Amino acid sequence: MATRKSHNLRMVGKLCVVAAGMFAFGYGLIPLYKHICELTGINILALGEQQVPGASRAPANSQVDLSRTITVEFDANSRGPWDFKPAQRTLQVHPGQLTTVMYEFQNVQNRRMSAQAIPSYAPRQAAxxxxxxxxxxxxxxxxxxxxxxxxxxxxxxxxxxSKDVTTITLSYTFFEVGAGTPPAPAGEGARS
Incomplete structure (x- = not known):
């Protein structure tokens, strides 16, 4: 009986050592991963965030096509009583250029509402x-x-x-989700 008890205690000790080792490995994995990525050059995004000695600024995005400009028009539609609009209606961008535009929304109802926007594009090939x-x-x-x-x-x-596309319209339609959506009408196909 005493040998069984000592055997069980040794097994519990071994399991505690394994659990502590797994915790230490998991805790050390993130710095280890970052160090390996820095050494091998795999993590390009982290390298771009660091200050490179001798470099005055980050290199320009070589994917931007400065030879042409596209007009992007922003449109907003809503299915419900709320205000929804872009902060600006048009913007000139170069293909490959990262651009951010803001949309403004206000719930003018006297109740809480949930909604989601669905985008559409014109011309269709621009999507x-x-x-x-x-x-x-x-x-x-x-x-x-x-x-x-x-x-x-x-x-x-x-x-x-395509180079013949000079204007793209990004249109959003904002729909209410949940309680304010009426149920679909029952059609003739519902009969048995």
């Missing part, structure tokens, strides 16, 4: 080349009565966009 990095259309938002918000849209237009 495949309009790359949004950050957009409020990715999420649903809940606003209290009278609450105002501003949301960014950060985007890059792919330089591979």
């Amino acid at each position: 495949a080349h309009f790359n949004k990095i950050e957009c409020f259309c990715f999420n649903q938002y809940t606003l209290e009565p009278g609450e105002k918000k501003q949301w960014p849209v950060a985007f890059v237009i792919d330089p591979k966009l």
Whole structure:
């Protein structure tokens, strides 16, 4: 009986050592990963954030096509009683240039509401080349009565966009989600 008890105590000790080792490995993994990435040059984003000795500024984005300009028009529509608009209606951008524009929203109702925006593009071929990095259309938002918000849209237009496209319209339609949405009408196909 005494040998079984001592065997169990040794096993518990070994398990505690293994658990402590796993915790130490997990705790040390992040600095170890960062160090390996810095040594191998894999983590390009972290290297760009560091100050490089002898460099006066960060290198310019070589993907920007400065030879042409595209006019981006911003449009806002809403399906419901609230105010929704872009902070600016048009903007001139170069393909490949990271650009941010703000949209403004206010819940003018006397109740809380949840809504989400759905984007559309004109001309249609521009949709495949309009790359949004950050957009409020990715999420649903809940606003209290009278609450105002501003949301960014950060985007890059792919330089591979056809050269005959000189204007792109980005249009958002804001829909209420949840309680304010009426149920779909029952159609004839619902009968058995």
